[in-house]
Amino acid sequence: MSVLIALIAVAVAGxxxxxxxxxxxxKPYFRDMPYAVAFGFALAVALIGAGVWLYxxxxxxxQGVPRASVMFFHWAVHFFAVSAVAAFLFRLLGRLVGTxxxxxxxxxxxxxxxxxxxxxxxxxxxAIFAAVLAPHGQEEVFAAxxxxxxxxxxxxxxxxxxxxxxxxxxxxxxxxxxxAQNTVGIAFATTVLAFVLGASLGFLAATLRGWVDQVLSRAxxxxxxxxxxxxxxxxxxxxxxxxxxxGLTAAMVVxxxxxxxxxxxxxxxxxxxxxVVMDYIxxxxxxxxxxxxxxxxEILPNATAPLLAEFGLxxxxxxxxxxxxxxxxxxxxxxxxxxxxxxxxxxxxxxxxAFAPQVASAPLLAAGAIALxxxxxxxxxxxxxxxxSGLRE
Amino acid sequence: xxxxxxxxxxxxMDGRSDEAWSPIIKGVDLTLNRGEVLGLIxxxxxxxxxxxxxxxxxxxxxxxxxxxxxSFDGIDLLAASAEQKRQLLGKRIAYVAQSAAASFNPAHxxxxxxxxxxxxxxxxxxxxxxxxxxxxxxxxxxPNPDEIGFRYPHQVSGGQLQRAMTAMAMSCRPDLxxxxxxxxxxxxxxxxxxxxxxxxIVEEFGxxxxxxxxxxxVVAQMADRIKVLLKGEExxxxxxxxxxxxxxxxxxxxxxxxxxxQRPAKPAPAVDATPVISVQGITAAYGxxxxxxxxxxxxxxxxxxxxxxxSGSGKSTTARCITGLxxxxxxxxxxxxxxxxxxxxxxxxxxxxxxxxIYQMADTALNPRxxxxxxxxxxxxxxxxxxxxxxRDRVADLLEQIELPAxxxxxxxxxxxSGGQKQRVGIARALAAEPxxxxxxxxxxxxxxxxxEGILRLLARLQDELGLxxxxxxxxxxxxxxxxxxxxxxxxxAVVEQGPKADMFxxxxxxxxxxxxSSVPEMDPDWLSDLLRERGADNVGDAATARMD
Numbered sequence: 001m002s003v004l005i006a007l008i009a010v011a012v013a014g015x016x017x018x019x020x021x022x023x024x025x026x027k028p029y030f031r032d033m034p035y036a037v038a039f040g041f042a043l044a045v046a047l048i049g050a051g052v053w054l055y056x057x058x059x060x061x062x063q064g065v066p067r068a069s070v071m072f073f074h075w076a077v078h079f080f081a082v083s084a085v086a087a088f089l090f091r092l093l094g095r096l097v098g099t100x101x102x103x104x105x106x107x108x109x110x111x112x113x114x115x116x117x118x119x120x121x122x123x124x125x126x127a128i129f130a131a132v133l134a135p136h137g138q139e140e141v142f143a144a145x146x147x148x149x150x151x152x153x154x155x156x157x158x159x160x161x162x163x164x165x166x167x168x169x170x171x172x173x174x175x176x177x178x179x180a181q182n183t184v185g186i187a188f189a190t191t192v193l194a195f196v197l198g199a200s201l202g203f204l205a206a207t208l209r210g211w212v213d214q215v216l217s218r219a220x221x222x223x224x225x226x227x228x229x230x231x232x233x234x235x236x237x238x239x240x241x242x243x244x245x246x247g248l249t250a251a252m253v254v255x256x257x258x259x260x261x262x263x264x265x266x267x268x269x270x271x272x273x274x275x276v277v278m279d280y281i282x283x284x285x286x287x288x289x290x291x292x293x294x295x296x297x298e299i300l301p302n303a304t305a306p307l308l309a310e311f312g313l314x315x316x317x318x319x320x321x322x323x324x325x326x327x328x329x330x331x332x333x334x335x336x337x338x339x340x341x342x343x344x345x346x347x348x349x350x351x352x353x354a355f356a357p358q359v360a361s362a363p364l365l366a367a368g369a370i371a372l373x374x375x376x377x378x379x380x381x382x383x384x385x386x387x388x389s390g391l392r393e
Numbered sequence: 394x395x396x397x398x399x400x401x402x403x404x405x406m407d408g409r410s411d412e413a414w415s416p417i418i419k420g421v422d423l424t425l426n427r428g429e430v431l432g433l434i435x436x437x438x439x440x441x442x443x444x445x446x447x448x449x450x451x452x453x454x455x456x457x458x459x460x461x462x463x464s465f466d467g468i469d470l471l472a473a474s475a476e477q478k479r480q481l482l483g484k485r486i487a488y489v490a491q492s493a494a495a496s497f498n499p500a501h502x503x504x505x506x507x508x509x510x511x512x513x514x515x516x517x518x519x520x521x522x523x524x525x526x527x528x529x530x531x532x533x534x535x536p537n538p539d540e541i542g543f544r545y546p547h548q549v550s551g552g553q554l555q556r557a558m559t560a561m562a563m564s565c566r567p568d569l570x571x572x573x574x575x576x577x578x579x580x581x582x583x584x585x586x587x588x589x590x591x592x593x594i595v596e597e598f599g600x601x602x603x604x605x606x607x608x609x610x611v612v613a614q615m616a617d618r619i620k621v622l623l624k625g626e627e628x629x630x631x632x633x634x635x636x637x638x639x640x641x642x643x644x645x646x647x648x649x650x651x652x653x654x655q656r657p658a659k660p661a662p663a664v665d666a667t668p669v670i671s672v673q674g675i676t677a678a679y680g681x682x683x684x685x686x687x688x689x690x691x692x693x694x695x696x697x698x699x700x701x702x703x704s705g706s707g708k709s710t711t712a713r714c715i716t717g718l719x720x721x722x723x724x725x726x727x728x729x730x731x732x733x734x735x736x737x738x739x740x741x742x743x744x745x746x747x748x749x750x751i752y753q754m755a756d757t758a759l760n761p762r763x764x765x766x767x768x769x770x771x772x773x774x775x776x777x778x779x780x781x782x783x784x785r786d787r788v789a790d791l792l793e794q795i796e797l798p799a800x801x802x803x804x805x806x807x808x809x810x811s812g813g814q815k816q817r818v819g820i821a822r823a824l825a826a827e828p829x830x831x832x833x834x835x836x837x838x839x840x841x842x843x844x845x846e847g848i849l850r851l852l853a854r855l856q857d858e859l860g861l862x863x864x865x866x867x868x869x870x871x872x873x874x875x876x877x878x879x880x881x882x883x884x885x886x887a888v889v890e891q892g893p894k895a896d897m898f899x900x901x902x903x904x905x906x907x908x909x910x911s912s913v914p915e916m917d918p919d920w921l922s923d924l925l926r927e928r929g930a931d932n933v934g935d936a937a938t939a940r941m942d
Binding site: 031278282286288289298301 | 760
């Protein structure tokens with residue numbers, strides 16, 4: 001009921017806004033403004049107002065119990081603000097330092113892309129130097145289990161473990177840092193493998209057509225017909241009969257790469273088909289060029305933009321698949337730290353979210369690390385796509 | 394004369410590129426009286442379409458009117474509200490786009506789309522609009538006017554679609570129609586019927602029109618007055634007859650002179666000479682359908698054979714057979730008297746080298762990711778085995794031959810070149826293989842007249858210097874007149890007539906050749922009227938072609 005009243009209030013406000021704008025200014029902008037736009041403005045103002053009101057609420061109630069919604073909202077706002085400032089500073093730095101080319105690149109860069117690059121760079125740095133950065137080993141077990149994140153002893157924290165420990169007493173911060181290495185590294189290797197496999201076969205099918213195309217495409221259809229997560233679960237279960245530990249992880253990389261290569265195959269075949277009909281390909285064929293030249297020198301350079309975009313998306317999917325498999329216990333095997341496994345191990349704490357936000361944040365840290373990287377990669381890919389389509393004009 | 398229908402004063406327009414506004418139209422005035430047809434001509438990029446759209450108070454995305462005033466029947470279009478414009482557009486001002494095929498919605502029938510505007514504007518009821526549509530189709534001489542409206546756009550031919558679009562523009566009896574190159578994408582024989590239809594209906598309803606085109610001969614038939622644009626500025630404006638007989642500006646004169654380029658006739662080849670390329674009785678099929686029937690002709694050293702015909706006549710298919718992309722089902726092809734394998738994959742590197750091709754669309758013929766130098770260097774390296782310094786020098790020579798300075802163009806990408814320059818790069822790539830024989834597939838049809846003439850002159854000069862033979866595929870008979878030594882006329886996949894150029898342009902012809910020749914618009918403003926009188930109004934375009942079978 002109250003939502004309905006609020007909506008009606010917003011609708012009236014939007015109409016008034018447009019009406020007053022028309023009366024006071026008489027500008028064509030207000031005159032030609034559709035009502036939907038006016039409504040949108042009013043709604044935006046109302047939402048921002050509600051956000052500010054929520055932010056200004058005290059984070060604790062009278063009894064000193066934290067209010068989860070306000071607290072999570074505070075964290076989100078703070079995180080957003082810090083991210084925006086960091087992205088802005090990073091772009092500013094890029095504009096002032098570096099070669100002429102790189103400075104020009106940063107001048108035209110939107111803030112989201114700068115943020116994406118920054119986040120990806122930080123992840124890469126953390127992944128490479130995990131052993132140096134992590135305060136403890138990823139498999140080290142301490143006596144203090146279930147320490148609450150925050151490092152505040154009054155709230156059940158421990159300054160030695162700023163992000164707390166898990167049920168068997170492993171430092172969450174260290175495991176997050178090692179998780180970057182394991183999860184991101186393995187996902188990246190898997191995606192690269194999927195692309196090498198999928199793109200080369202896809203272009204081959206597009207160039208040769210005929211029975212090669214038929215055989216490859218039908219094989220891919222068969223693989224795609226089976227739901228991918230269930231299929232990979234099945235194959236990994238089969239593989240686990242022969243290998244275990246690191247071997248199983250390697251088997252998982254190959255299995256996910258093959259399954260994801262089918263999607264890459266479809267894309268590169270479709271893109272390749274559009275390029276193969278171009279006259280310059282015909283000219284190269286009539287010149288007597290070989291298959292390798294056609295695929296790698298004529299087709300590939302013209303397919304980089306869609307492939308790059310697909311790479312970003314595919315990386316996110318692979319990454320999420322690995323996390324999901326780890327969550328189910330079939331992915332990256334302990335004692336290696338992995339974000340998916342961490343979410344699974346700590347997931348029981350989410351139940352405390354309503355009255356103990358700090359406790360519940362333990363599994364959310366790993367989940368947040370996954371989400372952040374996914375978003376960042378997509379920011380970068382969007383920007384690359386935009387750039388390459390703009391250059392083609 | 395009362396107040397004019399459209400008055401544009403001091404129009405300046407900007408286009409947005411690379412985050413900055415750059416001028417497209419630099420201060421043009423335009424006046425159009427009621428019932429008058431104004432022709433806007435100029436090269437691509439001259440701003441004709443932009444100006445034409447601005448007359449409707451409309452700009453494309455990324456374009457703005459920075460200065461000036463547009464008034465339509467006393468209404469200031471630039472100050473009009475969106476609602477006021479909605480009342481005018483479609484009802485009193487209509488637009489006919491270049492490509493009717495791309496402008497119709499493929500999911501609705503012609504009549505549905507025709508009735509949309511009058512019903513929306515409240516001019517007619519749905520039933521009235523449909524009845525009126527059929528009436529207009531009859532006036533525009535569409536076949537089966539009572540039924541054609543129930544077809545979908547893909548079920549009618551290009552020329553018919555263009556007339557249906559004109560009918561649609563007429564549906565609210567507008568005061569002004571803007572025609573944006575309505576016949577450019579059509580064959581000469583179809584073009585005539587669209588031109589005749591547009592002219593009749595515009596006269597009948599006393600509609601004012603702005604007719605945008607790059608083809609002078611077409612505009613001569615349609616317009617009362619002609620305005621010539623160059624790079625966003627007006628060159629001159631005059632009554633059609635005056636403009637044609639006595640152009641004042643040098644630029645206009647050069648446009649008029651383009652059609653006068655003609656090569657001196659060459660002596661006929663010796664009777665016993667071996668032709669460079671001999672096509673002997675080839676029959677080719679796509680799938681099970683034969684599209685070429687027993688095509689034969691010879692091309693001798695240093696000579697140009699023009700292959701003419703409408704789209705679908707098998708000109709390009711013949712070229713695909715010669716290059717080996719589409720191996721013919723029957724017949725043989727000889728290069729210098731030696732038989733060529735029919736499939737290009739079975740030809741030797743040297744045989745492939747001897748036959749080169751230049752494409753119609755330079756945009757798709759050059760790899761957009763390779764620099765000009767790399768594009769030309771590839772055949773040099775591939776066939777001649779040149780590397781490093783020698784390769785670079787050879788490419789520089791070739792760039793010199795196509796009149797592009799090597800130091801400026803070597804590292805550029807195709808997207809940084811104009812259409813004519815891209816076509817020159819295509820020529821250089823063909824030359825790099827040092828061939829005997831080059832197939833030119835509609836190489837000038839996508840280019841402006843002056844640029845096209847430059848390409849023709851270049852090809853002629855290269856032929857004289859290097860002794861090349863050309864097979865010149867075209868639908869434009871003006872091009873044939875200027876460059877060909879021999880002509881092959883094709884229709885429905887068969888050769889209708891062939892012989893030396895001089896014979897072909899002198900009667901008696903095969904009736905189809907006659908139809909093609911008489912359909913080419915001439916610079917005489919009375920040409921269309923005379924032709925229609927001569928042929929009878931019902932005997933143009935599709936009807937005339939159909940009568941021939």
